[in-house]
Amino acid sequence: xxxxxxxxYRARIDELDEQLICLLAERFEITKTVGELKAxxxxxxxxxxxxxxxxxxxxxxARNEGMDPVFGEKVFRLIVDEVIRHHLQTADKHGDLEA
Amino acid sequence: xxxxxxxxYRARIDELDEQLICLLAERFEITKTVGELKAxxxxxxxxxxxxxxxxxxxxxxARNEGMDPVFGEKVFRLIVDEVIRHHLQTADKHGDLEA
Numbered sequence: 001x002x003x004x005x006x007x008x009y010r011a012r013i014d015e016l017d018e019q020l021i022c023l024l025a026e027r028f029e030i031t032k033t034v035g036e037l038k039a040x041x042x043x044x045x046x047x048x049x050x051x052x053x054x055x056x057x058x059x060x061x062a063r064n065e066g067m068d069p070v071f072g073e074k075v076f077r078l079i080v081d082e083v084i085r086h087h088l089q090t091a092d093k094h095g096d097l098e099a
Numbered sequence: 100x101x102x103x104x105x106x107x108y109r110a111r112i113d114e115l116d117e118q119l120i121c122l123l124a125e126r127f128e129i130t131k132t133v134g135e136l137k138a139x140x141x142x143x144x145x146x147x148x149x150x151x152x153x154x155x156x157x158x159x160x161a162r163n164e165g166m167d168p169v170f171g172e173k174v175f176r177l178i179v180d181e182v183i184r185h186h187l188q189t190a191d192k193h194g195d196l197e198a
Binding site: 002005006009010012013014016017018019020021022023024025026027028029030031033034037050054057058061062065066067071072074075076078079082 | 101104105108109111112113115116117118119120121122123124125126127128129130132133136149153156157160161164165166167170171173174175177178181
């Protein structure tokens with residue numbers, strides 16, 4: 001295998017991975033704020049209807065981009081489960097403050 | 100909860116998720132080419148040393164971005180396992196052609 005070609009591909013993969021982390025970090029910043037608002041107003045951590053709409057939309061985007069929608073959903077599920085975990089922690093803390 | 104604020108946050112989350120899918124699609128396009136090159140030259144699908152370096156780098160980026168590095172690694176693991184699965188399929192097909 002041409003080492004130079006592999007090096008170039010890997011450099012681009014590293015760039016994409018860095019963007020991926022930055023994007024996820026921004027996403028968690030936003031959901032953190034949403035979690036606080038939800039806790040203040042006593043809204044549930046999860047929103048199954050919203051998730052359903054998000055998954056349908058992401059499936060379509062994935063198909064348009066030539067990516068396996070099932071894999072896209074797996075990544076989404078991993079992220080949303082983490083968001084819900086954060087929301088529950090925030091709600092717990094909020095409950096402690098009110099207790 | 101202010102519905103307008105929630106709507107704005109969700110619109111930004113949707114934008115970020117679209118970018119996430121586009122970024123992953125580009126990443127899989129590249130790794131697909133890498134997989135073909137690896138299969139042609141008989142190189143193994145996985146590269147533990149490269150993965151180790153990638154994880155260390157992503158941990159640092161995650162920390163700088165204020166994101167949980169453990170979660171960043173989970174996402175990375177999910178992606179890399181999928182890439183390796185693709186590589187093995189490609190190697191299999193290549194083997195069939197040569198058989």
